[in-house]
Amino acid sequence: GAVVSQHPSWVICKSGTSVKIECRSLDFQATTMFWYRQFPKQSLMLMATSNEGSKATYEQGVEKDKFLINHASLTLSTLTVTSAHPEDSSFYICSAQGPGGTMAEAFFGQGTRLTVV
Amino acid sequence: AQSVTQLDSHVSVSEGTPVLLRCNYSSSYSPSLFWYVQHPNKGLQLLLKYTSAATLVKGINGFEAEFKKSETSFHLTKPSAHMSDAAEYFCVVINSGGYQKVTFGTGTKLQVIP
Numbered sequence: 197g198a199v200v201s202q203h204p205s206w207v208i209c210k211s212g213t214s215v216k217i218e219c220r221s222l223d224f225q226a227t228t229m230f231w232y233r234q235f236p237k238q239s240l241m242l243m244a245t246s247n248e249g250s251k252a253t254y255e256q257g258v259e260k261d262k263f264l265i266n267h268a269s270l271t272l273s274t275l276t277v278t279s280a281h282p283e284d285s286s287f288y289i290c291s292a293q294g295p296g297g298t299m300a301e302a303f304f305g306q307g308t309r310l311t312v313v
Numbered sequence: 314a315q316s317v318t319q320l321d322s323h324v325s326v327s328e329g330t331p332v333l334l335r336c337n338y339s340s341s342y343s344p345s346l347f348w349y350v351q352h353p354n355k356g357l358q359l360l361l362k363y364t365s366a367a368t369l370v371k372g373i374n375g376f377e378a379e380f381k382k383s384e385t386s387f388h389l390t391k392p393s394a395h396m397s398d399a400a401e402y403f404c405v406v407i408n409s410g411g412y413q414k415v416t417f418g419t420g421t422k423l424q425v426i427p
Contacts, residue, residue: 202356230415239403239417239418239419239420240403240417242415289356289357291415304349304356304357305356306355306356307355307356307357
């Protein structure tokens with residue numbers, strides 16, 4: 197099946213710094229990528245949807261100035277957590293959709309555990 | 314509207330006994346249904362998927378699930394639990410329209426007792 201690579205798998209950063217998470221589709225062109233956040237003991241919540249070459253669409257309640265999403269190519273999307281704070285500590289996962297609009301499987305990255313100290 | 318309900322937040326079974334993790338869904342479109350497993354501090358791994366072919370779907374590690382449209386259910390089962398099955402399991406619905414709308418259940422944490 198298709199492979200989505202997410203990097204880094206874990207990161208610890210100081211409060212006030214920014215962290216960039218990369219999501220790459222390794223063997224297909226991802227026209228749409230999705231970013232999720234998982235709070236402890238909760239399910240994954242969609243943060244935003246990014247289409248290649250256009251601005252991301254954020255879900256209600258997600259601060260677009262804090263969570264910067266870039267989808268500059270068909271194989272790479274990045275999520276930057278700006279001015280991170282301890283409450284941003286979470287598990288972030290990306291998923292990717294190929295061209296044609298329909299993909300009967302969500303291909304997920306392995307996730308990034310962010311800890312802000 | 315699309316939704317997924319995982320009826321049990323925690324399930325505890327003894328090693329060697331059957332596993333049943335329940336999932337009910339609602340969707341305006343013909344859905345594709347998936348079960349993913351997440352081990353501690355790991356990403357999501359696909360267990361199995363239903364995409365309008367056979368209603369009984371076999372997955373990895375001995376898991377299977379049956380799509381029952383009349384009951385809007387997609388319960389996950391395994392005849393005999395293994396210690397390595399202890400993890401969190403997510404039922405996921407994806408619509409079959411042109412826009413991929415992914416809806417996660419809240420997850421079921423499976424505990425396997427030796």
